[in-house]
Amino acid sequence: MRVIGGIWRWRHNPLRRTTDLVEAWVALCALLLILLAAPVVGSLTAAVAQDALQRSVLAQHAARHQVTATVVRKVDGPLLEADPEIASGRDLRSRVIADWTAPDGTARHGAVLAGLESPHRGDHFAIWTDTHGRLVARPLDSVTATTHAVLAGFGAALLSAGVVEAGRRLIMWRMVRRRYARWDQAWDRAGPDWGRTGTGS
Structure with missing residues (x-):
């Protein structure tokens, strides 16, 4: 909710920079991906693992x-x-x-x-x-196979959330570096006597 509030606060703020709005949208997208995409990835991984493990259970019980x-x-x-x-x-x-x-x-x-x-x-x-x-x-039993599949799903969901968060942090880091570079350029353009009376006259 803080992300949504941040976007709303920056909408009509006269001090808003473009980067401020981009940062808020990046945070919102990351939050939505963590809340929506990570569980889907976890569920799909668990389903695939469950299918493979249950086939392994059947094969082992047939061979042992x-x-x-x-x-x-x-x-x-x-x-x-x-x-x-x-x-x-x-x-x-x-x-x-x-x-x-x-x-x-x-x-x-x-x-x-x-x-x-x-x-x-x-x-x-x-x-x-x-x-x-x-x-x-x-041989592997069905309950153990299901437990392994559920753990694989949780692991995939956590890994997906971690990747999204790492991507968000990387984007923010690059934006901050670019902002600092622009500030340095602005300071260089202002020159050493920017605060003196009569500068530029």
């Missing part, structure tokens, strides 16, 4: 399979950190040697991380594999 593994023995060592993709973040994981059957029917054997605090021989736990039984990361 959850299978049940059986503990053969525990690998000595300390408990490892919690799985970052588990919501609680409190589940410690142990390294074990396990057997599992791949989705294509082949038997697999190897070291894996189990979400078991005290694994014993014969314990069962879930792991994610590809079609051939190779270990893969947990």
Whole structure:
């Protein structure tokens, strides 16, 4: 509102310079772009990101399979950190040697991380594999994908607003420099004795 008030104040002011009015209009345009264009950019970015991420979710769920593994023995060592993709973040994981059957029917054997605090021989736990039984990361879920898309939209909106504000500041900086250059030229034309009585007579 201060921008609009500034434009209105300069409309019929006899002290108004052209640059004053231009500055007010630049500020108003920047404000409108931040309020209108930045949210649109954010929404479009979020929509594109959501579409791409949801397609990725579908592709990952089609290519990755959850299978049940059986503990053969525990690998000595300390408990490892919690799985970052588990919501609680409190589940410690142990390294074990396990057997599992791949989705294509082949038997697999190897070291894996189990979400078991005290694994014993014969314990069962879930792991994610590809079609051939190779270990893969947990597939992205739809809620996480939506969260990433929303964050991308917010980031794009903030970046757009920052670009507009940077453009406004650049324009203002150039206008101020031009104004100072004109003042210097005016002072040079006035000469060193502009205030003396009888100057110019």
